[in-house]
Amino acid sequence: MTVGAALLVYAVVLGALGPLAYRHDGWLARAPRLGATLLLAAGWSVLTALFLAGLTVALPGTALASGLSHVLGACIVRLRAAYVTPGGAAVAGAGLTLSGAIALRVAWACVQLVRDRRTERRRQRTLITLCGKHTAELDAVILDTPQPAAYCLAGRENTVFLTSGTIRLLTRPQLAAVLAHEQAHLGARHHRLLAAAALAAHAIPELPILRELPRRIRRLLEMHADDLAARTHDPETLATALVAVATAGPGLASPSAPSAALAAAGSDTTERIRRLLLPPVTLSPRCRRTVRAGVAALGLIPLLVALTPAAVAANQPPVKRSQAVTVVHPITSTPPVAGIILPKGPIAQPTRTLESR
Amino acid sequence: MAGPVRVRPFGELEAAIMELLWDAGASLLVRDVVSGLRPQRSLAYTTVMTVMDTLHRKRWLIRERDGRAWRYAPAVSRQAYTAQLMNDALATSTDRAGALARFAEQIDSDDAETLARALHEALAQRRNAGRQ
Numbered sequence: 001m002t003v004g005a006a007l008l009v010y011a012v013v014l015g016a017l018g019p020l021a022y023r024h025d026g027w028l029a030r031a032p033r034l035g036a037t038l039l040l041a042a043g044w045s046v047l048t049a050l051f052l053a054g055l056t057v058a059l060p061g062t063a064l065a066s067g068l069s070h071v072l073g074a075c076i077v078r079l080r081a082a083y084v085t086p087g088g089a090a091v092a093g094a095g096l097t098l099s100g101a102i103a104l105r106v107a108w109a110c111v112q113l114v115r116d117r118r119t120e121r122r123r124q125r126t127l128i129t130l131c132g133k134h135t136a137e138l139d140a141v142i143l144d145t146p147q148p149a150a151y152c153l154a155g156r157e158n159t160v161f162l163t164s165g166t167i168r169l170l171t172r173p174q175l176a177a178v179l180a181h182e183q184a185h186l187g188a189r190h191h192r193l194l195a196a197a198a199l200a201a202h203a204i205p206e207l208p209i210l211r212e213l214p215r216r217i218r219r220l221l222e223m224h225a226d227d228l229a230a231r232t233h234d235p236e237t238l239a240t241a242l243v244a245v246a247t248a249g250p251g252l253a254s255p256s257a258p259s260a261a262l263a264a265a266g267s268d269t270t271e272r273i274r275r276l277l278l279p280p281v282t283l284s285p286r287c288r289r290t291v292r293a294g295v296a297a298l299g300l301i302p303l304l305v306a307l308t309p310a311a312v313a314a315n316q317p318p319v320k321r322s323q324a325v326t327v328v329h330p331i332t333s334t335p336p337v338a339g340i341i342l343p344k345g346p347i348a349q350p351t352r353t354l355e356s357r
Numbered sequence: 358m359a360g361p362v363r364v365r366p367f368g369e370l371e372a373a374i375m376e377l378l379w380d381a382g383a384s385l386l387v388r389d390v391v392s393g394l395r396p397q398r399s400l401a402y403t404t405v406m407t408v409m410d411t412l413h414r415k416r417w418l419i420r421e422r423d424g425r426a427w428r429y430a431p432a433v434s435r436q437a438y439t440a441q442l443m444n445d446a447l448a449t450s451t452d453r454a455g456a457l458a459r460f461a462e463q464i465d466s467d468d469a470e471t472l473a474r475a476l477h478e479a480l481a482q483r484r485n486a487g488r489q
């Protein structure tokens with residue numbers, strides 16, 4: 001099996017397993033931050049595998065081969081031989097298209113992410129100017145509006161936002177717990193994980209494992225912030241605050257969310273409450289180590305698989321031009337033929353000659 | 358429902374005009390707005406008139422005739438606009454997995470009952486478990 005096919009199979013299997021694991025993700029909630037890292041690693045592993053699959057398939061026919069041969073000091077003939085794929089130019093073209101498309105989409109998603117962040121900051125600044133006031137006592141910005149809400153904005157200046165409605169609704173301990181939850185988001189820099197998930201989701205939204213990644217990660221990170229806040233505040237207080245804010249009623253003029261989103265929000269909130277009041281058994285250190293090893297493996301496997309033929313080729317002696325000839329067509333030419341004839345020990349004459357020395 | 362459906366932050370002049378009208382608490386003529394803005398900005402009457410006309414077209418302002426001129430008043434209160442802007446930010450952010458996520462997601466009244474019940478059940482279980 002060629003390297004490209006192996007990477008494709010890996011991506012397909014992982015991509016199919018992902019949603020299955022999503023359905024049985026109770027154990028992830030026992031170590032939410034680690035779980036989020038694992039999901040991210042899996043998603044990016046699929047993405048990287050597909051990207052590298054396209055590259056390895058396209059390698060023999062393009063300048064990638066010469067680049068790699070310079071980097072590794074490997075014979076270019078052996079390198080091309082190691083990555084040869086049946087199907088020739090058509091498959092190579094498809095591979096290049098796939099990798100190119102993925103790279104472009106990720107780049108575009110980066111641009112959009114930066115732009116979205118800027119818009120967000122501008123919008124929050126407008127809100128602050130219109131009706132916001134920073135209080136040192138709570139270390140938060142209070143927006144003068146009756147609808148209860150609390151959220152945070154990560155960036156150059158991490159800020160927690162509260163509405164005056166929230167302050168009127170909650171007791172002092174509840175307010176402190178909510179603030180601790182939001183500060184936990186900022187301290188643990190959850191926005192970075194969310195950004196990574198968003199990038200992967202925008203790269204190949206057609207894959208369910210990637211499309212659902214941001215929502216899953218967000219759910220786990222809310223639990224993580226709950227856990228962090230519960231270290232210093234009574235979990236019951238946090239749970240009652242959660243219910244109070246969630247059930248305060250829809251906003252004055254908020255755009256109505258689709259019912260599926262509302263339902264998901266309801267079940268997520270229920271899960272958070274149960275988790276706070278009836279905390280699950282945390283993962284043992286051995287389990288954690290295993291999961292961390294899994295994260296590392298997910299990160300490394302696509303790269304190792306993609307580079308193994310190159311490593312093998314780098315360790316082989318270079319092919320002498322007088323003994324054999326490579327026939328590799330660049331993707332622009334036809335008919336597509338790719339093959340390499342290498343000497344097996346000393347031979348009297350080459351099996352096929354296209355060009356003389 | 359009065360006011361626009363989609364929300365976006367105002368431009369600088371738009372925001373200044375809206376703030377003036379909110380602070381005034383009564384409908385104003387264009388020339389009142391121009392003089393109200395004057396200490397910070399000296400603007401041409403036509404500039405302010407155009408912007409206020411745009412705001413009206415976007416349904417941020419309502420107006421009624423006063424002789425030959427228009428009297429403008431805000432279509433939504435400052436608090437309502439704030440809530441709209443905030444909800445819009447939170448809604449779009451969660452769509453694109455942005456940096457913002459509210460502490461508790463909005464749920465409707467049916468789910469609210471379920472949630473309250475779940476809370477009481479969990480609290481009871483917790484108390485029982487504590488006693489054992």
